[in-house]
Amino acid sequence: MLIDLSDVFNLDGKEASWEVPLELKEFHTGGNVYPVVSDEPVKITVQNLGNRKFGLSGETSVTLKIPCARCLKPVEYTCGLTFDEELDMSVSGEGRKEGSEEQAFLSGYQLDADRLVCEGIALELPMRVLCREDCKGLCGKCGKDLNEGPCGCDTASVDPRMARIQDIFNQFKEV
Ligand SMILES: [Zn+2]
Ligand SMILES: [Zn+2]
Known part of the structure; x- marks a missing residue:
């Protein structure tokens, strides 16, 4: 789901919040595909801090079905995600692309909520998921x-x- 940030971007001090559905159906990582089995709406707040800097905060929770790393039984793993970052739009679009990979969810004034969530999951997901510690x-x-x-x-x-x-x-x- 794309969120249009132009209202916030054009007015210093402006803050806006959204609650959008997650459209992500599966999460892809290193050749594996994990289906999304349940999700909550994605809550996002963007604040214009002035000088073309923006605060981004929010939260959601996504449950993925992941095979146990040992017995391959499907495990429902819930990622609780919180977002808290500062976006610096004073850097040109090109420089931003090279400089910081983590802002790939931004394209112009559009914020891609699914992509933001994917990046969050990638950071949150452990190397391996077990059905139980002593599997x-x-x-x-x-x-x-x-x-x-x-x-x-x-x-x-x-x-x-x-x-x-x-x-x-x-x-x-x-x-
Ligand atoms: Zn045997
Ligand atoms: Zn297991």
């Missing part, structure tokens, strides 16, 4: 979900060190 993962030999019980393979006893190795293995597989 035993899948047996490396037969693929059985070891949370449901041992499978009888020799390698069945997955100690924490093994689980870590398996995480690394899974990461390579995902790339």
